[in-house]
Amino acid sequence: MGKNPAIVEEALRDSIHGYAPGQISDEVGKRLALFVTRGQQEVDHFIDPKSLRSFGDAGLGERIFQNVCAACHGFDGRALNFKSEENPEFVGTVAGVNPWEALHKIRNGHPGVPMPALRFLLLQTLVDILAYAQTLPDK
Numbered sequence: 001m002g003k004n005p006a007i008v009e010e011a012l013r014d015s016i017h018g019y020a021p022g023q024i025s026d027e028v029g030k031r032l033a034l035f036v037t038r039g040q041q042e043v044d045h046f047i048d049p050k051s052l053r054s055f056g057d058a059g060l061g062e063r064i065f066q067n068v069c070a071a072c073h074g075f076d077g078r079a080l081n082f083k084s085e086e087n088p089e090f091v092g093t094v095a096g097v098n099p100w101e102a103l104h105k106i107r108n109g110h111p112g113v114p115m116p117a118l119r120f121l122l123l124q125t126l127v128d129i130l131a132y133a134q135t136l137p138d139k
């Protein structure tokens with residue numbers, strides 16, 4: 001955090017990490033370096049480590065969830081099952097058991113799928129979405 005991104009870019013190619021351009025291209029390396037040095041945010045003030053509850057306002061988060069997320073995840077968050085029929089995992093499940101992961105995905109999107117990254121919004125707003133996601137069914 002806070003380091004010069006060029007140092008991280010170089011580190012990707014050094015003998016310790018040794019990523020070839022075929023594995024991580026210069027363009028992707030640039031983005032990765034920016035994420036590592038400038039893109040992370042402390043979220044401890046937003047999630048209670050004991051109860052795992054988000055301190056956000058679920059009522060405010062509901063508006064965004066129902067407008068943006070529901071298009072793919074469904075109005076109750078169960079249109080996409082990340083696991084199996086017998087052992088389902090929905091937005092509500094992830095938000096409940098691993099709120100940090102859910103918040104990370106809400107901020108940055110999910111790799112390889114067209115889920116939008118909402119990091120242009122205030123972190124507080126994303127924490128509100130997380131709070132609402134925690135009210136959704138987990139199975």
Ligand code: HEC
Binds near residue numbers: 116
């Ligand atoms: C364009 C469709 C789309 C939209 C809009 C969308 N998502 Fe997703 N989301 C996906 C897909 C596809 C996945 C990956 C599903 C999988 O792994 O099977 C995903 C994954 C996730 C995961 C991660 C699950 C895991 O594996 O840990 C979370 C949490 C999540 N979405 C929450 C949200 C929230 C909250 C919103 C609204 C702010 C949202 N998504 C908007 C398509 C979308």
